[in-house]
Amino acid sequence: xxxxxxxxxxxxxxxxxxxxxxxxxxxxxxxxxxxxxxxxxxxxxxxxxxxxxxxxxxxxxxxxxxxxxxxxxxxxxxxxxxxxxxxxxxxxxxxxxxxxxxxxxxxxxxxxxxxxxxxxxxxxxxxxxxxxxxxxxxxxxxxxxxxxxxxxxxxxxxxxxxxxxxxxxxxxxxxxxxxxxxxxxxxxxxxxxxxxxxxxxxxxxxxxxxxxxxxxxxxxxxxxxxxxxxxxxxxxxxxxxxxxxxxxxxxxxxxxxxxxxxxxxxxxxxxxxxxxxxxxxxxxxxxxxxxxxxxxxxxxxxxxxxxxxxxxxxxxxxxxxxxxx
Amino acid sequence: xxxxxxxxxxxxxxxxxxxxxxxxxxxxxxxxxxxxxxxxxxxxxxxxxxxxxxxxxxxxxxxxxxxxxxxxxxxxxxxxxxxxxxxxxxxxxxxxxxxxxxxxxxxxxxxxxxxxxxxxxxxxxxxxxxxxxxxxxxxxxxxxxxxxxxxxxxxxxxxxxxxxxxxxxxxxxxxxxxxxxxxxxxxxxxxxxxxxxxxxxxxxxxxxxxxxxxxxxxxxxxxxxxxxxxxxxxxxxxxxxxxxxxxxxxxxxxxxxxxxxxxxxxxxxxxxxxxxxxxxxxxxxxxxxxxxxxxxxxxxxxxxxxxxxxxxxxxxxxxxxxxxxxxxxxxxxxxxxxxxxxxxxxxxxxxxxxxxxxxxxxxxxxxxxxxxxxxxxxxxxxxxxxxxxxxxxxxxxxxxxxxxxxxxxxxxxxxxxxxxxxxxxxxxxxxxxxxxxxxxxxxxxxxxxxxxxxxxxxxxxxxxxxxxxxxxxxxxxxxxxxxxxxxxxxxxxxxxxxxxxxxxxxxxxxxxxxxxxxxxxxxxxxxxxxxxxxxxxxxxxxxxxxxxxxxxxxxx
Numbered sequence: 001x002x003x004x005x006x007x008x009x010x011x012x013x014x015x016x017x018x019x020x021x022x023x024x025x026x027x028x029x030x031x032x033x034x035x036x037x038x039x040x041x042x043x044x045x046x047x048x049x050x051x052x053x054x055x056x057x058x059x060x061x062x063x064x065x066x067x068x069x070x071x072x073x074x075x076x077x078x079x080x081x082x083x084x085x086x087x088x089x090x091x092x093x094x095x096x097x098x099x100x101x102x103x104x105x106x107x108x109x110x111x112x113x114x115x116x117x118x119x120x121x122x123x124x125x126x127x128x129x130x131x132x133x134x135x136x137x138x139x140x141x142x143x144x145x146x147x148x149x150x151x152x153x154x155x156x157x158x159x160x161x162x163x164x165x166x167x168x169x170x171x172x173x174x175x176x177x178x179x180x181x182x183x184x185x186x187x188x189x190x191x192x193x194x195x196x197x198x199x200x201x202x203x204x205x206x207x208x209x210x211x212x213x214x215x216x217x218x219x220x221x222x223x224x225x226x227x228x229x230x231x232x233x234x235x236x237x238x239x240x241x242x243x244x245x246x247x248x249x250x251x252x253x254x255x256x257x258x259x260x261x262x263x264x265x266x267x268x269x270x271x272x273x274x275x276x277x278x279x280x281x282x283x284x285x286x287x288x289x290x291x292x293x294x295x296x297x298x299x300x301x302x303x304x305x306x307x308x309x310x311x312x313x314x315x316x317x318x319x320x321x322x323x324x325x
Numbered sequence: 326x327x328x329x330x331x332x333x334x335x336x337x338x339x340x341x342x343x344x345x346x347x348x349x350x351x352x353x354x355x356x357x358x359x360x361x362x363x364x365x366x367x368x369x370x371x372x373x374x375x376x377x378x379x380x381x382x383x384x385x386x387x388x389x390x391x392x393x394x395x396x397x398x399x400x401x402x403x404x405x406x407x408x409x410x411x412x413x414x415x416x417x418x419x420x421x422x423x424x425x426x427x428x429x430x431x432x433x434x435x436x437x438x439x440x441x442x443x444x445x446x447x448x449x450x451x452x453x454x455x456x457x458x459x460x461x462x463x464x465x466x467x468x469x470x471x472x473x474x475x476x477x478x479x480x481x482x483x484x485x486x487x488x489x490x491x492x493x494x495x496x497x498x499x500x501x502x503x504x505x506x507x508x509x510x511x512x513x514x515x516x517x518x519x520x521x522x523x524x525x526x527x528x529x530x531x532x533x534x535x536x537x538x539x540x541x542x543x544x545x546x547x548x549x550x551x552x553x554x555x556x557x558x559x560x561x562x563x564x565x566x567x568x569x570x571x572x573x574x575x576x577x578x579x580x581x582x583x584x585x586x587x588x589x590x591x592x593x594x595x596x597x598x599x600x601x602x603x604x605x606x607x608x609x610x611x612x613x614x615x616x617x618x619x620x621x622x623x624x625x626x627x628x629x630x631x632x633x634x635x636x637x638x639x640x641x642x643x644x645x646x647x648x649x650x651x652x653x654x655x656x657x658x659x660x661x662x663x664x665x666x667x668x669x670x671x672x673x674x675x676x677x678x679x680x681x682x683x684x685x686x687x688x689x690x691x692x693x694x695x696x697x698x699x700x701x702x703x704x705x706x707x708x709x710x711x712x713x714x715x716x717x718x719x720x721x722x723x724x725x726x727x728x729x730x731x732x733x734x735x736x737x738x739x740x741x742x743x744x745x746x747x748x749x750x751x752x753x754x755x756x757x758x759x760x761x762x763x764x765x766x767x768x769x770x771x772x773x774x775x776x777x778x779x780x781x782x783x784x785x786x787x788x789x790x791x792x793x794x795x796x797x798x799x800x801x802x803x804x805x806x807x808x809x810x811x812x813x814x815x816x817x818x819x820x821x822x823x824x825x826x827x828x829x830x831x832x833x834x835x836x837x838x839x840x841x842x843x844x845x846x847x848x849x850x851x852x853x854x855x856x857x858x859x860x861x862x863x864x865x866x867x868x869x870x871x872x873x874x875x876x877x878x879x880x881x
Contacts, residue, residue, distance in 0.1 A: 260472075279450060
């Protein structure tokens with residue numbers, strides 16, 4: 001009983017902290033303010049969230065004596081934990097990375113919120129593991145897959161951001177209305193914010209745009225593109241290891257390493273799409289736009305792979321479906 | 326080609342245009358003079374033509390053996406044929422190669438040209454990207470269309486009168502083989518094409534990359550260095566200091582006179598080759614598995630036995646049985662473990678293997694995730710069921726009542742059996758029903774269907790139903806085993822391991838730095854293939870450490 005209440009407390013703390021953080025970020029974005037104290041508090045807030053979610057996972061682990069991977073609720077909690085890991089690691093390495101933050105914080109809040117919301121009430125209790133899941137491979141396979149999903153989601157969101165910036169100019173030309181003026185202003189604010197905070201680096205000398213805003217926008221896009229590329233490469237490594245460990249586990253447990261199970265197939269499709277992304281970057285002509293489009297498709301495909309298959313509830317991976325067995 | 330040589334006899338200008346039109350392989354399209362014996366000889370010739378000729382020499386030396394580049398090198402050598410000094414020593418080597426190939430008989434030449442053209446087409450990157458898209462969409466389609474159902478299912482699901490999306494009827498599904506998508510000709514064909522592209526790309530693009538990246542390419546002109554992505558000039562410094570600082574930062578440094586070349590992280594450049602080779606290994610292993618393995622599954626009640634060879638069936642044309650197929654397997658005992666809540670936690674089977682002479686060669690208890698391996702055959706515990714109930718009726722027996730599965734829902738199963746009471750031959754025979762979810766407890770119902778009681782098999786407690794005294798002696802389970810031999814598994818595992826390692830390594834970035842001492846100024850340039858953002862920062866930090874020489878003469 002103690003564990004249950006501890007779990008509840010930790011869940012609610014992390015949820016409230018993250019919701020406060022998202023409001024802070026929204027305020028910073030919308031109101032053009034220069035209150036530095038808020039950004040410090042957002043860092044502290046993320047660290048608090050990280051510890052809360054870690055505590056939550058450990059509590060579930062001790063309480064149920066198996067690693068918290070067995071159903072959808074637990075894997076969602078683990079997903080939000082990996083998002084916060086992705087925030088913490090650059091923070092400790094002192095990389096000044098502002099784009100990842102704005103993407104990670106909303107992701108954490110959304111996954112955490114979804115998991116703790118009323119939709120999944122009946123799944124909050126920890127279940128026992130069926131015999132097929134009692135294996136050491138469970139730890140490696142599931143953790144690598146979810147880590148891979150989280151990293152790839154962040155990277156593909158960065159590419160979506162590139163596409164939005166590239167096309168919002170197009171939208172403005174087409175739309176020519178006051179609504180899009182607001183979007184334009186917020187993006188140019190983001191760009192100017194970036195300039196004010198970072199040092200001037202004369203990295204990209206190939207630009208010869210005439211207007212001031214265009215030059216910095218192209219620098220911004222190139223920064224986003226580079227960070228997206230690095231993140232997606234890292235996520236690709238995790239996804240590869242996850243799929244391979246899943247295949248080896250299947251071979252040890254059931255005798256064949258690939259069964260064309262829907263979840264396996266979709267994981268392979270995700271892997272293929274990101275392999276296409278990495279290959280489109282080889283060709284200098286297609287580099288920016290095409291690769292961003294591919295990465296955005298990858299974003300949707302990850303969600304189909306992770307949640308969509310569970311919703312259908314078919315195949316070997318039906319542990320995580322919404323309909324209780 | 327012959328016509329070109331006639332036109333091109335002594336016209337240096339034409340050579341230059343030809344050079345520009347040649348589709349030169351990308352990494353070489355850089356003006357990096359190569360300090361090699363050829364180029365030194367050529368520099369004696371007209372200096373105005375030096376740049377183009379040195380590049381031609383370099384291309385020749387690395388590609389005169391590659392069949393794909395033969396077309397490229399042929400064109401270039403022809404353009405070199407114009408100025409007379411080049412027909413002497415070093416270049417005759419290059420000239421002989423295309424000439425000798427032209428002298429070969431035409432059928433052989435046609436084969437060579439076909440092979441070259443196929444390789445060129447297959448290793449085209451957009452084609453590979455298109456193939457990957459095709460594979461991905463076919464797989465997605467395979468998950469949406471239910472696989473392996475009877476044709477009737479597709480008639481109903483994709484009827485002709487109102488087709489899905491306006492055109493997709495069952496004819497499409499059955500004709501294209503979408504009902505067994507993952508073994509259908511279309512899917513396997515696209516996979517085979519992807520495999521061929523992979524092999525062609527590895528051969529033509531990746532392997533030369535290994536040769537290229539091992540060369541030390543010195544840059545000899547300040548202009549070339551300034552054209553790099555990152556370049557700086559240090560006004561009063563000595564190149565030895567730069568070299569020392571770079572070595573301290575983990576670079577491998579090569580100094581030659583006034584110029585310097587350093588690199589770091591070469592593995593990051595070579596690892597993608599390893600990735601492609603690992604993929605080829607995996608595909609080869611998968612093909613071997615699909616064509617050369619044996620599979621089978623059997624449900625054996627506790628106490629019985631079976632011969633391995635009776636159970637296994639081949640899956641492809643390369644399968645051949647081994648000596649171990651004569652082994653006989655006894656199921657000594659089958660038992661299950663339960664959680665406190667009553668759910669099944671694990672099921673175990675105690676197996677002993679006997680060879681043809683009846684001698685026991687192996688004995689092991691297997692469970693899920695813990696298979697038995699013997700002689701290339703692997704036995705997995707995958708399923709369980711209850712085969713019979715042993716009961717005593719009015720102290721007579723024991724009778725074995727076979728249990729039939731009534732409902733199976735994943736790991737939750739229900740088995741039942743029936744003991745008739747009274748006149749067996751009457752059409753309306755009634756009896757005692759016994760139901761069991763697992764081997765722990767049996768639920769008994771009397772002949773009206775009313776609940777009578779629960780008994781555990783080993784308690785030996787009798788129960789009195791409708792005047793008969795029933796004692797449940799034992800519930801005999803049967804073990805569901807899957808057997809398999811798979812020759813492709815070692816290859817596939819090797820491919821998996823290689824893929825994991827090389828993918829991790831290819832995350833490293835390969836940085837290259839060139840420097841040239843120009844008087845007292847050093848011009849430094851560099852590039853990195855992956856870490857484009859961190860590289861300039863790192864370079865700035867390193868160059869900040871280079872000491873500034875304040876005397877007017879370089880101390881040396």
